[in-house]
């Protein structure tokens with residue numbers, strides 16, 4: 351029972367482990383702010399020292415064009431499953447500082463919560479597998495499985511150098527699947543596993559009617575007004591029932607599984623609280639779907655900004671020659687970002703009112719939706735562990751947001767990504783008073799310990815049918 355001794359170790363070293371986490375979150379490793387470049391280095395040093403002290407091997411700082419990533423492994427059981435643990439040591443900026451009830455990088459424990467920037471996103475959650483590795487190595491001199499750690503430093507700025515790094519280190523990072531210590535649990539009172547996230551694509555449209563803005567006394571009533579035309583055009587993007595009215599938009603959308611819809615209807619989702627939480631009064635969206643289904647199962651098209659003409663103080667009697675809109679879509683399986691952009695282009699060109707011409711700007715980026723294959727051991731082991739830990743079967747839930755690393759690991763390494771984070775969606779990440787529940791830390795240590803133990807008992811062929819070839 352190697353897990354039992356590891357759990358005993360974690361229990362008897364609890365205070366010291368929490369102190370170490372406090373030291374870690376004390377480092378203001380803000381990737382977005384060049385003034386914190388030295389702090390990014392301090393976080394890397396902290397990690398490297400931890401990984402070495404724990405007894406992991408091949409501890410290495412992997413440089414990128416931006417902030418480096420930290421790698422370490424333990425590969426002592428040939429033939430046993432190998433996982434790649436993902437997390438990120440960078441944090442969001444803490445401003446505005448006066449919105450915090452205690453300084454963001456001066457961690458305090460209040461009501462069982464560690465309050466600090468980075469506590470929940472993502473230092474607390476990825477410190478868990480580090481300490482589980484320590485517990486196993488300290489008590490049994492080995493891990494139940496082979497483990498590789500990849501802790502990056504640019505998640506909060508879009509992981510822009512992660513894909514080149516992963517591409518250049520395919521062999522080093524080869525594994526059976528990715529077990530991510532990132533992501534967040536849906537809610538604290540319901541054991542659940544995340545198995546799917548939506549994709550995203552974003553673009554900008556410009557509608558032009560003339561080569562300059564003109565006097566409304568001389569031209570008003572005689573030529574097209576770009577703002578009026580754009581307003582009419584964007585109004586064609588949805589029908590009266592809230593369905594996206596772009597021809598072909600739903601062609602690649604995988605039909606929702608009736609069994610999943612039935613299970614979702616049973617989830618304790620409080621729509622009134624969901625709306626009241628942001629001061630909204632009415633749920634609006636695609637007809638025929640519940641609010642949760644709209645958030646998890648269905649694609650969206652949103653205007654994120656619209657501008658043009660004069661927006662300064664007072665009035666200005668000019669007719670704008672250009673109007674702009676920022677548009678983004680949340681995608682579901684099996685929509686492809688480039689195809690969606692093409693369909694939007696066709697729609698906007700076809701429906702652009704007389705007197706205007708439309709131009710689209712798209713940077714070529716987009717992320718498709720991600721779905722963990724049903725029956726994947728990464729998913730079923732997570733369910734078994736949570737069932738044991740909480741005494742009831744966890745629900746399967748989706749995430750309405752986008753996790754680009756899942757798609758990237760699939761494309762570049764051919765690996766599925768199981769999210770196994772112990773942060774919770776209400777822990778204020780990216781905002782003031784971010785916190786991490788110490789009970790979640792405790793649960794996470796137990797869960798990851800047991801997860802590795804169960805995984806170590808699987809036969810080597812368990813992942814064969816899920817292995818796919820990287821692009």
Ligand SMILES: [Zn+2]
Nearest residue numbers: 442471506779
């Ligand atoms: Zn974040």
